Amino acid sequence: MPVAAFAQTPPDILVSRQLAESEHLTVGTIVSLAVDAAGTGAREFRVAGIYEPTPDPARLGVVPRAVRLHLPDLLDLTRRADVLAGTEYVSSVNVALTNPAEARTFARDVNARLPGVLARPATEAAGAAGPFQVLERFHLAIAIVTIVAATVFLLALTIMLVDERRETVGVLRLIGLPVRRILVQILLEGLLVAAVGAVFGLVLAVLSEQLINTFFQWRYDTALVFVRVTRDVALTSVSIAVPLGASATVVASWALLRRSGLRLARR
Amino acid sequence: MNAVGFAWRSLVRQPARATLGIVGVAAVGALLFDMLLLSRGLIVSMQDLLDRGGWDIRVSAGELPVDSRFIPNALDAAQVIAALPSVEAALVIREAEAQVDRISGPPLRASFQGVTTRSSTSVGSALRAPWTIMRGRDAEQPNEVVVDTDVASSAGLEPGSQITMRASCLSDLEALPVTRLQVVGIAEFPFESTSENTIGGTFDALQAACGGNIGAGANLILVRSTGDPDAATAAIRASQPGLRAATNTEVLGQVQRTGFTYFRQISSVLTTVTVSFAVLLITVLLTVSVNQRLGEIAALRALGFSRTRVVKDVLAESALTVGIGGLLSLPLGLLLASGLDRILKGMPGIPAALHFFVFEPQALVVHVALLVATALIAALYPMRIVSRLPIAATLRSEVMG
Numbered sequence: 001m002p003v004a005a006f007a008q009t010p011p012d013i014l015v016s017r018q019l020a021e022s023e024h025l026t027v028g029t030i031v032s033l034a035v036d037a038a039g040t041g042a043r044e045f046r047v048a049g050i051y052e053p054t055p056d057p058a059r060l061g062v063v064p065r066a067v068r069l070h071l072p073d074l075l076d077l078t079r080r081a082d083v084l085a086g087t088e089y090v091s092s093v094n095v096a097l098t099n100p101a102e103a104r105t106f107a108r109d110v111n112a113r114l115p116g117v118l119a120r121p122a123t124e125a126a127g128a129a130g131p132f133q134v135l136e137r138f139h140l141a142i143a144i145v146t147i148v149a150a151t152v153f154l155l156a157l158t159i160m161l162v163d164e165r166r167e168t169v170g171v172l173r174l175i176g177l178p179v180r181r182i183l184v185q186i187l188l189e190g191l192l193v194a195a196v197g198a199v200f201g202l203v204l205a206v207l208s209e210q211l212i213n214t215f216f217q218w219r220y221d222t223a224l225v226f227v228r229v230t231r232d233v234a235l236t237s238v239s240i241a242v243p244l245g246a247s248a249t250v251v252a253s254w255a256l257l258r259r260s261g262l263r264l265a266r267r
Numbered sequence: 268m269n270a271v272g273f274a275w276r277s278l279v280r281q282p283a284r285a286t287l288g289i290v291g292v293a294a295v296g297a298l299l300f301d302m303l304l305l306s307r308g309l310i311v312s313m314q315d316l317l318d319r320g321g322w323d324i325r326v327s328a329g330e331l332p333v334d335s336r337f338i339p340n341a342l343d344a345a346q347v348i349a350a351l352p353s354v355e356a357a358l359v360i361r362e363a364e365a366q367v368d369r370i371s372g373p374p375l376r377a378s379f380q381g382v383t384t385r386s387s388t389s390v391g392s393a394l395r396a397p398w399t400i401m402r403g404r405d406a407e408q409p410n411e412v413v414v415d416t417d418v419a420s421s422a423g424l425e426p427g428s429q430i431t432m433r434a435s436c437l438s439d440l441e442a443l444p445v446t447r448l449q450v451v452g453i454a455e456f457p458f459e460s461t462s463e464n465t466i467g468g469t470f471d472a473l474q475a476a477c478g479g480n481i482g483a484g485a486n487l488i489l490v491r492s493t494g495d496p497d498a499a500t501a502a503i504r505a506s507q508p509g510l511r512a513a514t515n516t517e518v519l520g521q522v523q524r525t526g527f528t529y530f531r532q533i534s535s536v537l538t539t540v541t542v543s544f545a546v547l548l549i550t551v552l553l554t555v556s557v558n559q560r561l562g563e564i565a566a567l568r569a570l571g572f573s574r575t576r577v578v579k580d581v582l583a584e585s586a587l588t589v590g591i592g593g594l595l596s597l598p599l600g601l602l603l604a605s606g607l608d609r610i611l612k613g614m615p616g617i618p619a620a621l622h623f624f625v626f627e628p629q630a631l632v633v634h635v636a637l638l639v640a641t642a643l644i645a646a647l648y649p650m651r652i653v654s655r656l657p658i659a660a661t662l663r664s665e666v667m668g
Contacts, residue, residue, distance in 0.1 A: 134614045141607055142298070142537065146544075149294035153548040156287035160555045212536070219532065 012048035014068040018221060020050045022065065033067065035078055043077055045069070055224030063221060094122075151244060158190075158252035166256055179257050186253045187246055194245025198238045205229050205237075270576065274583035281556075285588070288552050292545065292592025293599055299541045300600030300634050301607060301624060306534040308625035310523055316457045316620055317515040320397035322358060322489035323496040326503060326512045341485030342383070342470075344507055349385035351506060353492055353499035356391030359383050361436075361485040363477060365466060368431040368445070369422045377418055377464035379434050380456070381473025381481075394491060398467050402426055403452030409471035413452040418464045424450045432466070436477035446476045458618045530611075530623065542637055545589075549645035553585055557649040561656060562665035568658045577653045585646035593638040601626070 013033075015025055025031065025047050034042035045067075053064040069077070075088045097106055103121035110119035162169075172182055209227045216226045268276075278285035317325075326348065328336040338344060345357040361381045366374040382396040395405055398413065403426030406413050414424055424430060428450045448468070456465045474481045488510075492499035496514040503512040513521070557564070564577055604624035611623045 131614055134611060137610045137613070138607060141610055145294060145298050145603060149291055149298065149544075152287050152291035152294060153552070156284050156291060156552055157548075157555065159284050159287065160552070160559065164555075164559060216532065220528070 010044040010046045011070060011073045013045040013073075014049045014051045015047055016053045016064045016066040017050055018053070018063045019065040019067065020047070022063075025050070033069075033077060041077065043073075045073070052223050055222045095119075147240065147244070151248065154245065154248045155252060158248045162186075162249070162252045162256055169253075169256060182257060183250065183253065187250050190246040190249025191242065193249070194242045195238075197245060198241040201241065202229070202234055202237065205234075270579035270583040271587065273580050274587050277556075277560075277580070277584055278587060284552075284556070288549070288588045289592045289595065291548060292589055293595035295541055295545045295548075296593050296596025296634075296638060297600035297603050299538060299545070299637060300596055300630070301604045302534040302538040302541060303630040303633050304600070304604055304624040304626060305607075306531055306538070307627060307630070308623050309530060309621070310519065311625045311627060312620075312622040313522055314515070314519055316618060317518060319399070319457050320395065320489070322394075322397060322491050323515050324490035324492060324500050324503065324512060325515070325518060326357075326488040326490060326507070326510050327486075328510060337482075337484030337486065338488060338510060340483050341488060342385075342483065344510065345383075345385040345485075345488050347506055348488065348490060348503055349391070350387055351499065351502045353495060353502050355388060355491045355493050356384055356386035356394045357491075358394065358396065358489040359385070359470065359485045360396075360487045360489065361470060361473060361481065363434050363436040363473060363481075365432045365434040365476065367418060367422050367464075367466070368433075374433075375418060375421050375464055377414075377432075377466050378459075379412075379432075379466045379468070379473055379476060381468055381470045383470035391491065396467060397489065398454040398456045401453045401455055403450075405454075406451055406468040406472060409469060409475050410448050411451045412448045412466050412468040412472055413454040414450055414467075415456055415459060415465045416453055418466060419450075419453050421464070426450055426452055430466075432476060434473070434476035436473070436481045444478060446478075448472060448476065455620060457620055459620070460616050461612060461619045462615065538637075542641060545641050546645050549585060549589065549641065550648055552588075553581065553646060553649040554652070556584070557581060557652050561652075561661050564653050565656055565658045565661035565665070568656065569662060574654050577656075578650045581650050581653055582643075582646045585642045585649075589638050589642035589645070593635070596634075597631075 010030060013031070015023075015031075019025065027047055027049060029047045030044055031047060032039075032042045032044050034040055051068065053066060071090070075085070079085065079088055095106070097103060103123070107119040107121055110117060169182060173179070206229050209229050212227045213225055217223065326338070326344075328338045341359050341361070345359045348354055349357040359382065363379045363381070365377045365379040367377055368374050380396070380398075384392055384394055386392045386394070400413065401416065403413070412430060414422075414430065418424065422430065430448050430450050431445055432448070433445055454467055456467065459465045468476075470481075490499065490503065490512075496516070500512045500514050500517075503510070567577060568574070608622055608624045611617070612619070612621070
């Protein structure tokens with residue numbers, strides 16, 4: 001709740017953008033914070049800034065109405081009457097090392113010297129089952145099914161398209177072109193079509209990237225980026241799509257090319 | 268021969284392309300089916316978990332469904348709640364940390380749930396904790412516990428075994444003596460995540476395990492109303508203004524608004540993409556197929572097949588491809604759903620009994636409706652081609668070609 005008058009400058013706090021918007025808080029506003037709805041032990045703070053909360057996929061859909069205080073201010077505000085100052089606990093301590101490569105050794109040392117404290121390198125904190133990793137595996141599984149479906153359709157299409165050209169292939173065989181020469185031509189055509197298709201797909205992905213991010217960021221009021229077409233993603237897509245497209249063309253043509261030229265050219 | 272029979276022969280005549288088309292539809296259909304199962308799966312599964320045991324109201328000290336704050340004087344509060352006319356029974360749940368000794372290996376960390384029922388009726392007093400007994404029986408005496416399957420397998424326990432544990436109810440720093448209790452059953456705990464180990468017993472058993480040092484607080488009170496959960500919730504809120512009470516439907520509504528929206532949104536996006544993909548590809552397959560048979564179709568028209576009839580043939584071919592593929596997509600989709608469910612359940616904190624993909628007849632109806640729409644829309648353009656086919660010009664072009 002904003003408070004109009006104050007005797008001395010209260011401690012600074014930061015408020016999340018979402019809280020600032022919902023409560024119409026601006027930089028410089030004096031607010032009163034308490035540990036419960038009854039206002040027990042309420043203290044005044046000054047909004048020194050508004051921050052964008054770090055997006056957390058595990059809390060998607062929850063509007064982050066959050067306040068950041070200096071730790072001593074938070075402890076003063078939340079300390080129970082029967083707890084001595086300085087004996088409170090904190091849930092976690094982040095440590096920045098001068099040499100980040102020593103994170104694992106440092107964590108091992110802390111665990112050995114401070115029983116009851118668990119130290120872990122930040123890279124391992126999320127574990128193998130963190131929400132990001134699980135979502136990544138889920139999306140990968142969906143992508144694999146999509147690729148399988150697309151491959152099957154592609155094969156069906158190429159069989160039809162190759163069949164459409166059976167007479168042409170038959171004539172080429174009759175005028176003396178060896179199977180290998182025709183196959184190379186078909187492979188090159190397949191590569192060209194697959195490359196154009198892959199580029200078109202990438203353009204479509206880049207265009208839809210903005211659309212999807214805008215929609216989901218609006219829907220969840222978050223800065224979380226949902227879709228990002230990175231260089232690696234683009235390269236992976238092309239490296240799957242182009243060989244797949246070319247292979248489908250060659251596989252579909254192979255059955256046709258095994259037949260004799262006369263049989264192919266016959267109407 | 269009717270249109271379906273004719274379309275069937277057209278498909279059989281080109282087995283490779285027909286098979287590939289059907290397999291493609293089956294793969295896309297499986298993904299579509301899974302996205303439909305995902306769209307409401309979590310909600311249905313969560314509802315099932317909340318309703319287990321017949322408890323229809325949850326009372327907590329903080330935000331529901333999950334909050335770490337303790338309900339102060341929980342036993343007294345439960346007694347007052349149970350005495351309300353709209354309430355049949357109240358079940359107090361108190362959790363504590365426990366370490367279970369094993370014959371080999373380090374002690375197993377587990378959560379010990381102690382429960383006690385308060386009710387003014389004999390029916391209410393007989394109500395039990397929301398866990399499901401898989402083997403053996405429920406714990407009833409202060410020296411009895413039930414354990415989950417993970418604890419049972421890790422510590423080599425069976426109904427009838429003795430379990431040795433150290434429980435700490437108030438602080439992790441407590442140094443409590445070893446307690447020996449008897450395992451009387453193996454149970455499934457509804458909200459236990461895959462990485463958790465849980466032990467259940469009576470409040471007295473927990474008190475015994477903690478050396479009587481249990482305090483007056485509890486984590487949660489489950490309430491069963493006499494039939495009107497909304498009225499009972501209102502009565503609880505009035506009698507316990509310091510606590511939060513919510514019906515299972517309200518908890519589910521909150522979860523629906525916050526926790527699982529991502530999966531609903533992603534399922535909507537993927538459903539749209541999948542259906543568009545299927546429409547596009549079947550349209551292309553049918554169009555190419557029709558274009559290759561223009562001469563044949565023109566000949567049929569010349570022989571007396573009506574325009575409507577050849578249009579029906581194309582529609583029937585589309586329906587057969589999508590129909591057979593759609594049928595195959597159901598078992599394929601269920602198989603894929605179990606794999607995807609396993610992946611998503613790897614998320615930290617997800618209850619082991621919660622499922623992301625849950626079959627509902629409603630999902631099947633939507634699946635069938637979307638496939639019918641796909642077959643119709645995909646056939647529109649090729650149907651237009653055959654309906655406007657100039658018979659004489661096409662035949663002449665075929666002969667000249």
